[in-house]
Amino acid sequence: MSNLLLCSNASIRDAFTVVDMNDLSDVFVVDDDNRLVGAVSEQDLRRGLLNGVSLDDPIAPLVRPWRATASQAADRAAVLDLMRALGVRNIPVVDSGNRVVGLHVERRIIGVPKLPNWAVIMAGGRGTRLAPLTDTIPKPMLTVAGRPILERLVLHLVGSGVEKIFLSVNYLANVIEKHFGDGGHLGCSIEYLREDPDLPLGTGGALRLLGDLGYRAEHPLLVMNGDLVTNFSVGKLLETHRREQALATIATSRYRHEVPFGVLKSDRNRLTQIVEKPTQEWPVNAGIYTLDPVLLDRIPADQEFPITNLFEDCLRRGEKVALWPLSDDWQDIGRPNELAQARGQ
CATH class of the missing domain: 3.10.580.10 (CBS-domain)
Structure with a gap:
């Protein structure tokens, strides 16, 4: 500087x-x-x-x-x-x-330190729950505050020091590729993991396509869904992954559910307490991950593969999967009400 x-x-x-x-x-x-x-x-x-x-x-x-x-x-x-x-x-x-x-x-x-980590954004989904909005526009290209959701993710990664980004595309891939090109105008290098339109690979299968392009990651890989509005801390996620010495780290959001009734607690059919409309909260998958490169070899070729299967495989092997609680804004855009919320409607 x-x-x-x-x-x-x-x-x-x-x-x-x-x-x-x-x-x-x-x-x-x-x-x-x-x-x-x-x-x-x-x-x-x-x-x-x-x-x-x-x-x-x-x-x-x-x-x-x-x-x-x-x-x-x-x-x-x-x-x-x-x-x-x-x-x-x-x-x-x-x-x-x-x-x-x-x-x-x-x-x-x-002035932002450059990261050696690559990022993969999953942007190939059909987005059927948002039809008819997604009949001619891929779900990640829907706009929030004047910008496509996917562009906001790319810019956030660039602003965090990520220089190499892969976009996994399938449905209306040409719309995404035309908009982003090689990424130069956004300050990064973008390449595409192109799924066969007749063979969707799910939330994890497209990671196998990195090898088809001749790439072999040497550092933990950032992976995320392309329909998120979030300003998560890339640095803190990577630091947690390193500190925990995990093979995979999952970012978590919180899901809260309010029971709309008074809950009755009892002991041997005798009322002991009345709790009016209690709220429970659980950590949920936020669709943002850090993966050790060794995990990519476990992804089967040419078949649909949910990324959660990768974490279940780690658990069966006794390998560590860490959780990182998000403290930043996060909104999944999968349903009309969620899109409306992100747009402030």
């Missing part, structure tokens, strides 16, 4: 160098502790030259306040939406002390 930030006494020449070397429209100015002071735009720099300043003059008189910042936990899609709304091409990432630690630009994010 140090080569992207300038202090107030830097020269206009220095600012042009930062702009040209990094393809930026704005240069951010910080104090000695890296706290954000303001910014100077390329347009401001050129206007200054036309008004008679020299390349060796300091940029201080041209620096203007900059209010649009993002936190380190900010969702990449939300930041891009903010950039579009404000008509800017860059937004700095600041910590709790207003120190600049990263930078969002249109096609990349700077």
Whole structure:
């Protein structure tokens, strides 16, 4: 980041160098502790030259306040939406002390550590429960807050440092492939695991197709359903998987059910307690996983294979499957009411 930030006494020449070397429209100015002071735009720099300043003059008189910042936990899609709304091409990432630690630009994010882990997003389902919405649009391409659900997932992974993403496609695959291409415009590399339309592979079978493309994962693999709206912490999930030394880690959400009656507790047919409309809660599968690469060899070829079969196999072998409770927003989009909820309707 140090080569992207300038202090107030830097020269206009220095600012042009930062702009040209990094393809930026704005240069951010910080104090000695890296706290954000303001910014100077390329347009401001050129206007200054036309008004008679020299390349060796300091940029201080041209620096203007900059209010649009993002936190380190900010969702990449939300930041891009903010950039579009404000008509800017860059937004700095600041910590709790207003120190600049990263930078969002249109096609990349700077300052976020890159992860060696690949991600696979399952995006091939038919989405029959959401028909007729899914008659011409794949379920993961339905929009929430103006963006396809699948795009939000991809941007979230990119914002977390994931650079290599595989999309498992089947139903209306051409719609997804046309939208995402090679992923370059989103700041990542995307390839496709293409199922045979007549042979759906389920929630786990498509992982076997990685080998067909000649790929062999060397690090734990992130796997998730393509119909989720979530800002889960990729780093915390991977850290839990490493710390627990598990072969697989399942992210869990919470399911709550309220009994709509008064529950009667008894002992030998004698009433001991009345509990009015009690609520029970259980951990449930959130459709987000981390898998050790060795597990991919256990997935049968050319047949439907639920990913949960993989976890059951681990249990039969006495191998560790860890659970990681989600503390972030999470919404599954499988039914009309869930889609409406995610859309705030």
